[in-house]
Amino acid sequence: MKRQFRQFSTSRSDKERSGVIDSVKMNRAILSSILLVSCLMTPIDTPAEPEGSLTADFVKKLRDGYVMNLEDRARFNAISNTDIDTLALNRQIVNGEDGHFSHRIKTKGVTNQKASGRCWMFAGLNTMRPTVIHELGLEAFEFSAAYLLFWDKMEKSNLYLEQVIELRDVDRLDREWQLINDAMIGDGGWWNYVMSLIEKYGVVPVSVMPETNSSENTRTMNEVLKRLLLSRASEILKANEDGKSIEKLRAQKEDAMKEVYRFLAINLGEPPAEFEWRFEAKQKKNSDSEEKNKNEKPKVEEEKLSEWTSYTPKSFYETFVGDDLSQMVTLYHDPALKTEGHYCFNRARNVFGSAEMNFVNVDIDSMKKIAVESVKANQGMWFAVNMGPDQSREHGLMEVELFDYESLFGIEMPLSKATRSRFNAGASNHAMTLMGVDLRDGKPVKWLVENSWGEDKGNKGTWTLYDSWFDEYVYTVTVHRDLVPDEILAVFEEEPEQLPTWYPGAMGPE
Numbered sequence: 371m372k373r374q375f376r377q378f379s380t381s382r383s384d385k386e387r388s389g390v391i392d393s394v395k396m397n398r399a400i401l402s403s404i405l406l407v408s409c410l411m412t413p414i415d416t417p418a419e420p421e422g423s424l425t426a427d428f429v430k431k432l433r434d435g436y437v438m439n440l441e442d443r444a445r446f447n448a449i450s451n452t453d454i455d456t457l458a459l460n461r462q463i464v465n466g467e468d469g470h471f472s473h474r475i476k477t478k479g480v481t482n483q484k485a486s487g488r489c490w491m492f493a494g495l496n497t498m499r500p501t502v503i504h505e506l507g508l509e510a511f512e513f514s515a516a517y518l519l520f521w522d523k524m525e526k527s528n529l530y531l532e533q534v535i536e537l538r539d540v541d542r543l544d545r546e547w548q549l550i551n552d553a554m555i556g557d558g559g560w561w562n563y564v565m566s567l568i569e570k571y572g573v574v575p576v577s578v579m580p581e582t583n584s585s586e587n588t589r590t591m592n593e594v595l596k597r598l599l600l601s602r603a604s605e606i607l608k609a610n611e612d613g614k615s616i617e618k619l620r621a622q623k624e625d626a627m628k629e630v631y632r633f634l635a636i637n638l639g640e641p642p643a644e645f646e647w648r649f650e651a652k653q654k655k656n657s658d659s660e661e662k663n664k665n666e667k668p669k670v671e672e673e674k675l676s677e678w679t680s681y682t683p684k685s686f687y688e689t690f691v692g693d694d695l696s697q698m699v700t701l702y703h704d705p706a707l708k709t710e711g712h713y714c715f716n717r718a719r720n721v722f723g724s725a726e727m728n729f730v731n732v733d734i735d736s737m738k739k740i741a742v743e744s745v746k747a748n749q750g751m752w753f754a755v756n757m758g759p760d761q762s763r764e765h766g767l768m769e770v771e772l773f774d775y776e777s778l779f780g781i782e783m784p785l786s787k788a789t790r791s792r793f794n795a796g797a798s799n800h801a802m803t804l805m806g807v808d809l810r811d812g813k814p815v816k817w818l819v820e821n822s823w824g825e826d827k828g829n830k831g832t833w834t835l836y837d838s839w840f841d842e843y844v845y846t847v848t849v850h851r852d853l854v855p856d857e858i859l860a861v862f863e864e865e866p867e868q869l870p871t872w873y874p875g876a877m878g879p880e
Contacts, residue, residue, distance in 0.1 A: 382413075382609075445779065445780075454775075455773055460779075461661070464767065471806040472809045472810075473745050473807050474745075474805065477750075481512060481772070483823065484586035485586065486593075490561070490563060491515050491825065493564075493752045494568075495518070495783045497750040497803050506690070510679060511545070511649075512576040513573050514573070514574045514580070515576075516576075516579050516580065516581050516583070516585040517573065517574045517641050518567050521567050521571045522559070522567055523555055524634060526554065531626060531627070533550045535564075535619050537550070538606070540856075543792070543845060546716075546717075549872060553877050554596060555564075555599065556880060557592070558877055558879060558880045559720055559878045559879070560846075561698065561801075561846075564695075565687075566719065571683055571684070574641075574681075579641060582637065592842060595634075599630070602625075602626035606619050629658050631677070644680060644682050646679065646680050646681075647679060648675060648678045649675075649868070650674065667701065697870055698848050699729075700728070700729040700730075701732050701846070701848065702731045702752065702845060703844065705788035705791055706788065706792065709733055712730050712861050712862060712867065713728065713866050714728035715728075715873060716868050716869060716875065717869055717871050728866045734844075737844070740854060741807070741814075741870070743751075744853055745805075749849070750805050752757050754845055754879045755768075755788075755798065755802070755845060756843045757799055757800035757843075758799070758840060760843075761833070763827045766828030769836040771833075797845065797874035798846055799832045801835075801879040802820060802822065806818030814837045815836070815837055816834050816837060817831060817837070817840060818834065819833040819834070
């Protein structure tokens with residue numbers, strides 16, 4: 371039959387074949403029409419949208435209910451052609467800043483963390499820098515952040531591998547396990563990170579261990595180091611699955627740390643165990659106690675070059691700074707926590723075995739009162755803020771509604787510090803140094819901030835922080851315990867309540 375059909379079909383004339391094709395097309399068209407009529411006559415069951423969906427009817431109401439008026443058209447035209455922050459910048463605030471402070475800690479020079487998350491480290495070193503500058507009569511001075519970065523990465527690597535050993539049997543979806551893997555050797559940190567590193571390793575001048583490309587641009591170095599640590603962590607877990615003892619696991623960790631040391635030495639240089647250093651000082655010829663002719667400019671002696679002297683990093687710190695960092699305490703202001711409660715952030719440390727970041731939560735007025743006393747005592751402060759909102763890198767200003775988005779868009783958007791905390795929309799993300807205050811009738815009006823973003827940001831590297839911004843966006847201040855009232859110091863003696871690793875801001879500014 372197949373052979374006969376093929377013979378029949380191939381023997382037809384072109385006209386016959388054309389007629390067959392037309393007949394098939396006609397039959398298909400008739401069938402399609404029947405199906406279409408059937409579909410139109412039969413209701414189609416469409417799934418109901420869940421309650422709360424953005425339905426077509428509601429979208430239509432939105433379209434019908436909005437007509438772009440003249441004010442919105444002007445807004446649209448402006449925003450289509452100009453940066454939003456440029457339009458929203460509150461000129462009354464910008465024009466009202468005079469640059470003066472009633473109390474100011476003298477320092478020289480501005481540091482620059484470049485493309486790294488070392489703000490907490492620079493802030494810590496910058497609190498100590500004025501002491502060296504003024505004690506030695508230097509034109510400028512800077513500690514080596516690259517030196518501390520080397521040991522910070524070493525300690526964080528060791529801490530990470532120890533945590534892998536500690537949590538070697540937990541489920542891979544465990545929340546704490548995921549967080550320590552995400553933040554294993556990140557750049558971030560708290561004041562206690564600075565303290566732990568300096569107490570263990572000391573400090574050196576920047577000339578002894580200068581910056582490298584990897585210290586100023588840490589992203590790729592961190593990515594490669596993370597890959598190395600993940601690889602070695604995987605081997606440690608495999609050894610654990612094979613029944614190896616914890617001693618064997620730690621032996622593997624020590625082998626991995628040798629590789630980490632070599633990797634960091636290639637990126638940052640090898641940190642000195644001992645070094646020689648000398649300095650050049652300039653001193654006024656007349657002492658401050660002598661009478662001076664008011665019309666005579668202060669005379670300066672010739673620069674005096676000191677002798678070469680040998681130091682270890684720890685002896686250098688003890689010689690030129692000497693502060694007992696354990697006497698520093700951290701005050702916090704988080705409306706979500708109990709006032710005058712002692713807390714610590716779980717795993718917020720960079721050195722294995724050291725204390726976690728701990729603090730007493732205080733009301734904002736108490737924090738500011740203590741900060742004022744610190745400035746008056748000529749002691750700069752490490753402090754941490756939520757740096758995103760209402761601050762201008764161009765103008766070096768921090769003030770609530772510095773960018774008046776509400777007026778620009780005609781929308782009211784009230785958000786308190788407590789509300790932001792509840793919605794995880796506000797936490798410490800940047801650390802700087804508090805170096806001055808402007809008092810009026812004994813009350814702070816504004817504060818002087820030394821940042822670590824270089825002289826081309828802000829007002830030649832500094833920011834003016836208005837007091838209302840302090841209320842809303844400052845979270846942490848670290849001060850000497852001598853300046854803290856006894857009732858607050860007593861709270862530090864209580865056992866701290868541990869906050870989880872994922873608490874907002876717990877991993878530290880960067």
